[in-house]
Amino acid sequence: MAQQLKMQLLVCGGTGCRASESESIEAALARELKAHGLENEAKVITTGCFGFCEKGPIVKVHPDNTFYTQVTPADAREIVEEHVLKGRKVERLLYTDPENKEHVPDSRHMGFYRKQIRIALRNCGFINPENIDEYLARDGYEALGKCLAEMTPDAVIDIMKKSGLRGRGGGGFPTGLKWEITRKSVADQKYVVCNADEGDPGAFMDRSILEGDPHAILEAMAICGYAIGATKGLIYIRAEYPLAIKRLKIAIDQAMEYGLLGKNIFETGFDFDVELRYGAGAFVCGEETALIHSMEGSRGEPTFKPPFPSVEGYMGKPTNVNNVETFANVPIIINKGADWFASIGTERSKGTKVFALAGKINNVGLIEVPMGTTLREVIFEIGGGIKDGKEFKAVQTGGPSGGCLTQKHLDIPIEYETLVEAGSMMGSGGMIVMDEDDCMVSMAKFYLEFTVEESCGKCSPCRIGNKRLHEMLETVTEGKATMETLEKLKNLSNVIKDTSLCGLGQTAPNPVLSTLNNFWDEYLEHVEDHKCRAGACKSLMRYVIIPDNCVGCTACARNCPVNCISGERKQVHEIDQSTCIKCGTCMEKCKFNAIEIV
Amino acid sequence: MAKIKNLAELRKMREEQQKQLNLREKSNDPEKYVQIKVGMATSGIASGAKRIMDFLIVELDKRGIEAVVTQTGDMGYCYAEPTIEVTRPGEEPIVFGYVDTQRADEIIEKYIKNGELVEGIIPVNYESID
Structure with a gap:
């Protein structure tokens, strides 16, 4: 009897998985199938992105819908010998549920896919795009x-x-x-x-x-x-x-x-x-x-x-x-x-939306959800929550044109209008998640850097205004800003919004405005207390010596590249903040935990 | 390659191509179809499970029955190999032993098509944990 095709091995051929050798995996699988005389029974097929990029490269086996994650070319042999030949799933390559630590045998039972409806992505990870x-x-x-x-x-x-x-x-x-x-x-x-x-x-x-x-x-x-x-x-x-x-x-x-x-x-x-x-x-x-x-x-x-x-x-x-x-x-x-x-979605926004989840989130990847899904469902259920068990702080939607949304926005349904009302926007679908270690002023500065770089320079509000905005944000992160700076930030942002020629300029100040709105406290701390609670603004960090722990070994002073530490042998040392470059060498060299960052 | 001239031609072509994709389409919701698992451990293979699996795939297709045929490991009934487990949509799985092509044919015609039980049923004497 002619041998019958009974299995198809789908290998992700998206840019992400390709970057982690999915092409070699395909070749290795094909080679192993051939070596075991199975080339007529099982076939290797290149496909598009499965969306679960965090755990790529992905190999999916049909018809039993097995979802293998983080596969390497070296795993090909085991997959062929165990799964294709003997019908035993390779347990160690299955996705592990982060909650109960159990292996999930197929994609239908993964939290990542459960809430998704794939319309725009209906063929991604299913067909061979080159056929x-x-x-x-x-x-x-x-x-x-x-x-x-x-x-x-x-x-x-x-x-x-x-x-x-x-x-x-x-x-x-x-x-x-x-x-x-x-x-x-x-x-x-x-x-x-x-x-x-x-x-x-x-x-x-x-x-x-x-x-x-x-x-x-x-x-x-x-x-x-x-x-x-x-x-x-x-x-x-x-x-x-x-x-x-x-x-x-x-x-x-x-x-x-x-x-x-x-x-x-x-x-x-x-x-x-x-x-x-x-x-x-x-x-x-x-x-x-x-x-x-x-x-x-x-x-x-x-x-x-x-x-x-x-x-x-x-x-x-x-x-x-x-x-x-x-x-x-x-x-x-x-x-x-x-x-x-x-019939899918909400009254005002129909259908689904694809989002690219990135940042401090467990399941980085590509997802598609019906309109009206809440940010909480996207971030905590599909996205699997925040990396390393940290606190959620904000999510940036709409890229450099959007704004950041916070804890209090987590339960709003995703729609074009609701996101705008909340001070952000739908944008094309980038979603960058931030945790407690991210400084919101620096975040706004990062996006401004991007728009300053990308401004075409045709109209003055965008060309000059955004540059000035960026400079002001810099003074905030350096602790040199005053309350007047914050006032100016707000005013200039509004002027740029109102007077720029195109969408780029009109939306460029959004990250500034939304962080001013949602994280006013953090701006205040930078200005008044010269403090960055996330510890991200280098200029606001100070290395200080804890007198009780310092034994006066001079290790820090001898290693300081700018000689800003003074003190006699066996006496408590001191760091001169005006010349310190915050390189952290002293802290590294101290054997007595006598240096801390404040 | 000839050009596709109209919708009828497109649909005809689609039907042919769908066979290739059937394996994938069905795996998304296997509960809707007859699911057959063939015990393919070493002992199963040695007693001809592979031939049974090929037979099932070809015959089910020929007789127009939508089914998902997969292989699985040792079911524990090594004395009765080859063994297959058949699940009709919405029903409890039933395990058949001593399956040769003749019995496989009988299983398709009687059990899968009409739900009639045939010789060779192995009573399930344990519970599986999902």
Whole structure:
């Protein structure tokens, strides 16, 4: 009897797992299967991100749904010999539940996945992104076919409007409405643009979707093209996403070959093709007007809106710009209907949102939850709580444009509006968790550093204002600020917000304003007591000698690189704070625990 | 590769491709399907469990029964190898011993299809802890 394929070993081929040798794991698994004569019974398949990046590289075995974590190429042999050959799971590679310390045999029972609904990520970690056939098997291009063969462009737009889908890049503009405006603009040529210029620190949602399910984006762009009357699609992607670019290129070639892109698709007379445009990784190019200028070959600088791109965009023609995650929702909405989509989420925010969890959290990774899920559920249930049992302090959403939310916000449901009301924003989905060791003033300073660096320099409030904001924050962290500085911080922030040209400038002061609001005490401590409770601001730290412990051995004084410690032998020593550079050498050298940081 | 000309062609192609993905689709909620575990420890393999597993996979597919066939370790009934455990959706698992292709065929036709019990049932005399 012919041997039957009974197992599939899915190996994560996302950027994260690739960085920890997932390619070698694939090769090793294939080699071991061959060595045991099992190559016809079990197959190794590359797939997209599973989301559980914290414990990568991930290998998932079907059909028993076994979820192996932190696999190394050396584990391949054991997996093949034990699991594939003998049907025994390799216990030591299973995920260990942090609470009861038990091995969890499959992903369905992991806390990380329990609260998730994967719509935009439906194919990530399930299909091989480099194989269009697997996408077809998951209803791929069905939605495009349906639209072309059975629906008018207006009907397509109607479904999008009814579904309640809103822009996932952060703004939350209703997608159907945007399509409708672009449809109504009259021109000989229109464009569909996919914004894949993901730039928030710590965010990798769009990259993972493109790497794990590139065809979904192509299909959605073609649907959008049909709806608005465009025959050309452009994906603006940063050149620093080489794997996503590679997979997109493969996907475009395969779709062209099958006639699912190109001329006369499904023989309906509709033409659509997709090209890639590379960005150099400037943050401001995520702003749609700057993105369009960059694509045209000009400097990536924003221009005043209106005119909106829907009316006058790329090459002066009506252009519909949507973000990657927004597009990822489109085919399934067409297939399952607007009502289905609208039934997920809340009254004002429909569907799900993908978040990239990062920072001081146990389960760093990519998650997708229905709108309305609370921050507490995301951080403590899916995210597994704070690393090393520390106290939760704040969570930054919306990247450099967002704000931080605190303990008191943990129970608000995640929606576009509620997050804005709480002083932050949805943003593209970066979520950086902070614990008690993070200084909130330094955090605001970090984001300002980022915006100062990324400001295109076109308008003065952003170019000059943010630089001044950054300088003021620096004086706070150095303990040189006064109450007047804090007042100025607030005023200048508001001026920048009101007068900047584009979204980058208008939102840049948000981290400052939200920390001023939520952590006023910490600012006060920095200014009045010259103290940083997190111990993160170096200038505010002081090394002092505890007289009771000091025996006068002179070890500290002899090792101090700036000779700021004085004292006689067998007498209590003293550190001159005005010359101390806070290198910590004295503390390291002291054998009597006589030096402490205050 | 020929171009896909219309929805009908696309759907036909999808059906073929879905077979490849079936293994993965079903593993997400195995409770909905007939689940069969084949005891594949050394003793099981030695007495032909592998052939039984292949037989089950091919035949179930041929007879259009949606099932998840996996291998498992030693079930403890080494005297009765090959052994298989069959769970019909929503029912308690039943273990069959001395399974050859003929008995496997009988299990598919009678038990899996109609819930009729057949020869070779091994009474479960212990409890498993999940």
